[in-house]
Each structure stands twice: as C-alpha cells, then as structure tokens.
Amino acid sequence: MSKPNILLTNDDGIRSPGLWAAAEVLSQIGFVTVAAPREQFSGAGRSLPYSSDGLIQEETTIIHGKSWKVYAVGGSPAQAVQHALLEILPYRPDLVVSGINYGENVATSITTSGTVGAAMEAASLGIPALAMSLATDKMHHFTHSTEIDFSTSAYFAAFFGRMLLARKLPPGVDLIKVDVPADASLDTPWEWTRLSRQRYYTPTKPARASWDIPETPGYHIDLDFNVEPQDSDVYTLIRKGHVSVTPLTLDMTARVDQNILDQFAGLDNPLSTQ
Numbered sequence: 419m420s421k422p423n424i425l426l427t428n429d430d431g432i433r434s435p436g437l438w439a440a441a442e443v444l445s446q447i448g449f450v451t452v453a454a455p456r457e458q459f460s461g462a463g464r465s466l467p468y469s470s471d472g473l474i475q476e477e478t479t480i481i482h483g484k485s486w487k488v489y490a491v492g493g494s495p496a497q498a499v500q501h502a503l504l505e506i507l508p509y510r511p512d513l514v515v516s517g518i519n520y521g522e523n524v525a526t527s528i529t530t531s532g533t534v535g536a537a538m539e540a541a542s543l544g545i546p547a548l549a550m551s552l553a554t555d556k557m558h559h560f561t562h563s564t565e566i567d568f569s570t571s572a573y574f575a576a577f578f579g580r581m582l583l584a585r586k587l588p589p590g591v592d593l594i595k596v597d598v599p600a601d602a603s604l605d606t607p608w609e610w611t612r613l614s615r616q617r618y619y620t621p622t623k624p625a626r627a628s629w630d631i632p633e634t635p636g637y638h639i640d641l642d643f644n645v646e647p648q649d650s651d652v653y654t655l656i657r658k659g660h661v662s663v664t665p666l667t668l669d670m671t672a673r674v675d676q677n678i679l680d681q682f683a684g685l686d687n688p689l690s691t692q
Contacts, residue, residue: 421447421448421449422447422448422449422512422513422583423448423449423451423507423509423510423511423512423513424444424447424448424449424450424451424511424512424513424514424515424579425450425451425453425499425502425503425507425511425513425514425515425540425545426440426441426444426450426451426452426453426454426514426515426516427452427453427454427455427495427498427499427502427514427515427516427536428440428454428455428495428516428517428518428519428533428536429454429455429458429459429460429461429462429494429495429516429519429531429532429533429535429536430458430459430460430519430520430560430562431454431455431456431457431458431459431562432452432454432455432456432477432488432489432490433562434454434520434562435562435563435564435566435568436517436518436519436520436552436566436568436571437452437454437517437518438479438481439518439568439569439571439572439575440515440517440518440550440568440572440575441481441486442481442572443572443573443575443576444515444575444576444579446576447576447579447580447583448512448513448579448583451489451502451506451507451511452486452488452489453488453489453491453498453499453501453502453506454488454489454490454491454495454498455490455491455492455493455494455495455497455498455532456473456475456490456491456492456493458560459493459494459495459532460519460532460559460560461530461531461532462494462495462496462532462535463496463529463530463531463532463534463535464496464534464535464536464538464539465494465496465535466493466494466496466497466500467493467494467497470492470493470494470497471492471493472491472492472493472497472501473491473492474489474490474491474492474501474505474506475489475490476488476489477489477490489501489502489506494532494535495516495532495533495535495536495539496532496535496536496538496539498536499514499516499536499539499540500539503540503543503545510545511545512545512546512583513545513546513547513548513579513582513583514536514537514540514541514545514546514547514548515537515547515548515550515575515579516533516534516536516537516540516547516548516549516550517533517548517549517550517551517552517571517575518550518551518552518568518571518572518575518598519531519533519549519550519551519552520552520554520558520559520560520561520563520566521551521552521553521554521556521558521559522551522552522553522554522597522618522655523549523551523595523597524597524613524614524618524651524652524655524662525613525614525615525616525617525618525650525651525652526613526614526615526616526617526618527617527618527619528595528613528666530619531549531551533549533550533551534549534593534595534666536549537549537593537595538592538593538666538668540593541592541593541666541668542592542668546582546583546586546587546593547582547592547593547594548575548578548579548582548593548594548596549593549594549595549596550571550574550575550578550596550598551571551595551596551597551598552566552568552571552597552598552600553597553598553599553600553655553656554566554600555600556638556639570598570602570603570604570606571598571602573604574596574598574602574608574661575596578594578596578663582594587665588665590667590669591665591666591667592666592667592668592669593665593666593668594663594664594665594666595651595662595663595664595665595666596608596661596662596663596664597651597655597661597662597664598661599655599656599659599660599661601659602659602661606659606660606661607660607661608660608661608662608663609649609654609658609660609661609662609663610649610663610664610665611649611650611651611654611662611663611664612647612649612650612651612664613650613651613664613666614646614647614650614651614652614653615650616641616642616645616646616652617640618639618641618652619637619638619639620637620638620639620640621635621636621637622635622636622637622638623635623636624636641656643656643657651664
C-alpha cells in the first residue's frame, strides 16, 4: 500500500470518543485499522486475562458522516493488539497507536495503564508504538463523556505518529508515551521527560460496611512537588502545563552498578564471579 498502515486501539473500548478522535487524524497520514476491547478495560496494564472470550465482532460505525469498519474484541487492550496482529490484519502494521485515553498516564502508575499496556504489547513484537493520553478530571476517567475535547490531543497524536513513521526509534527506546494537558492548545510546547518515581494514583480503602458487599479500592492523586524533578512527566504535565513525551523501554532491569549489588549481597570480593 502507498500509505503507512496504522493499528489503533484504546483501553476505554470501541465506543470511546478518544479512539475516534485519534482515528480521524491518523487516517490523514495512513490507513487505519481499529481493533479495541468490546468493553471498557481501563487499568488492565499489559494483562492477558485467561477469562477473556476472544470473540471478534466486525462492525460498521458512522463517525462524522464517514463509515468505518472496526473490530470489537472480547479481551484486554493487549489482547486486542494480539488478535489484530494474528487474525485481523493481513499485513504487519507500520505503527500501533493506543489512545486517546481519558486521563493522564504518568509516573509509576503506567504499569497499570491499559493504554500503555497495549503499546507495550506492540513494542514487544518489534512494532513502533505510541501511547496517547489526555489529562482530564477524575470524574471523566472511566467515561465516554462528550464534554471532553480531544482535538488538541488528536493533533499531537498525528504529530508524533508522523515522527515514528518517519524514523526509527533511538536505540534502547521501545515505545513513546505522550500526555497532553487538559487545557493544551496547538501551540503548547512539548518536552522529553522521564517517569516520576512518586506514586501518582494512590489507592484508597473500599467504602463498604462489610466484605460481602461488592466494592473495589478507589484512588486519589497525592503528590509532593517539592521533591519532584522538573524533567519528570508529572512536573512537566501538571506544573509546566507542557506536553510530556516519555521514551520507554521494555527492559525493566534496574540500572545499578554490579559492585553495589555485590556489596548488597555481602560478598567479600565484589568483583569475583567465582
């Protein structure tokens, strides 16, 4: 094909307005195939639940007068990527985009993010991947609210999508995570950032009178900006109001000198491998 092939998914599900905002702009730079979870699947990380049914439903959706053939997958965001690559697409995509998510995915909380998890699944298979999120109020995190304007975040999805299609990722970078401020404009600056080491979404105790009442832990945002590095994704997004662009790697090995590890282990001869 003359145009690049782009696989688009979203952990908020096949009906998410954020998904369709991304689909519209990405269709201007490539041929877009949409495969996303049948249901809302936020917080899934890169999970591959055995309980997923794996059913694939081909649907036709009308978005702003344009007809789209899409695929609703009975599974997690990462499973939607797997099914698309193994069963739906007759070719290997040039790029996988996950988003646009309702709510920012920052700091150490990204391991729970279905948006990032889907992009990680694609990256693990050697496909350039982009995880897109828009900062929103907590009340909108698990919704399909039409009050949210995705136009600016969609612009940045196309901007970074073009970047990933035009050149190879630098060595050691497996995917790119982008978080757009809620009030961003097309002129909002973007910066390379690193993950904050603070916990962004702090779990809260389930509000129930007894354990036989169905309920799950909630969460709130609790940060100390006095100890937050100014080049972190959290500081850049929240304090500076800039678009945070974080290069991520699948290699989660701690970057620590072996001598330090040997000392930690109490070895008499730290450099000895005997």
